Amino acid sequence: MAEIGFLGTGGAVPSAERDNMSFVIVRGDRSILVDCPGGAFPKLKKLGLDPRSVGHIAVTHIHPDHVYGLPAFIHSLMLDEGTVVLWGSADTVEFCGRLLDLFRLRDRKIRRRVEFRSLAPGDEIEAEPGFRLSALRVPHHSSSLAFRFAFEPDGRTLAYSGDTAAHPPFFAWAAGCDAVVHDCSAPARFFRQHPALAAMHTSALDLGLMSAQVGIRLLIPGHFFGEVDFAVSEIEDEIRSRFAGRLIIPHDLMRIAL
Numbered sequence: 001m002a003e004i005g006f007l008g009t010g011g012a013v014p015s016a017e018r019d020n021m022s023f024v025i026v027r028g029d030r031s032i033l034v035d036c037p038g039g040a041f042p043k044l045k046k047l048g049l050d051p052r053s054v055g056h057i058a059v060t061h062i063h064p065d066h067v068y069g070l071p072a073f074i075h076s077l078m079l080d081e082g083t084v085v086l087w088g089s090a091d092t093v094e095f096c097g098r099l100l101d102l103f104r105l106r107d108r109k110i111r112r113r114v115e116f117r118s119l120a121p122g123d124e125i126e127a128e129p130g131f132r133l134s135a136l137r138v139p140h141h142s143s144s145l146a147f148r149f150a151f152e153p154d155g156r157t158l159a160y161s162g163d164t165a166a167h168p169p170f171f172a173w174a175a176g177c178d179a180v181v182h183d184c185s186a187p188a189r190f191f192r193q194h195p196a197l198a199a200m201h202t203s204a205l206d207l208g209l210m211s212a213q214v215g216i217r218l219l220i221p222g223h224f225f226g227e228v229d230f231a232v233s234e235i236e237d238e239i240r241s242r243f244a245g246r247l248i249i250p251h252d253l254m255r256i257a258l
């Protein structure tokens with residue numbers, strides 16, 4: 001049985017209620033952190049989790065709202081022996097290495113070691129026994145990858161789009177998963193006013209439509225733009241106008257059983 005806990009559910013501009021998007025997948029006493037904006041360490045504690053349980057960090061891309069908290073997170077673990085494996089595209093892994101080097105966090109006195117492993121689009125890798133990680137290129141930034149997490153022996157699967165424009169190949173790839181976490185930055189009316197952003201993010205309307213087309217089992221939207229004047233009920237109504245499946249609108253520090 002796996003569970004996910006949201007450290008944040010907002011877009012690049014956080015609000016009072018929603019910090020930058022990030023979540024943790026919990027399996028027993030091990031966990032996988034997905035993206036690492038600020039405050040990951042205390043937010044894991046607020047979720048009732050031990051930050052030392054994080055054995056893997058999967059980073060979707062190098063925009064600051066997905067990665068700027070990484071040095072502070074590793075620094076907070078500096079007295080703990082052990083390893084954390086950081087996954088991302090080759091560009092993301094290289095960038096994260098440089099980010100840690102800025103703060104000398106690969107120095108010997110930092111006991112928590114970071115292992116860097118890059119994924120190419122189409123890869124499916126056994127990250128550790130019972131945990132397989134797959135990657136798909138998505139249209140957002142040159143470093144961007146979507147991830148699919150598969151766990152044994154319970155066979156649970158979860159796909160996460162990261163930031164992305166609405167991208168039918170992602171939905172085909174994620175269709176059989178138990179749950180899908182997806183970019184849902186704003187209602188469709190926002191993208192009509194800012195068409196250039198439709199090449200980088202997904203509207204609630206497109207998310208509902210594409211999720212319905214492939215029969216997503218559990219849809220969890222996120223990355224809600226904080227600077228846009230809309231209520232989350234508008235997001236929910238727009239998704240619901242196209243998608244009749246199971247839908248959970250997450251809030252910060254929410255835990256959801258998979």
Ligand SMILES: [Zn+2]
Binds near residue numbers: 065
């Ligand atoms: Zn973002």
Ligand SMILES: [Zn+2]
Binds near residue numbers: 061063141163
């Ligand atoms: Zn981004």
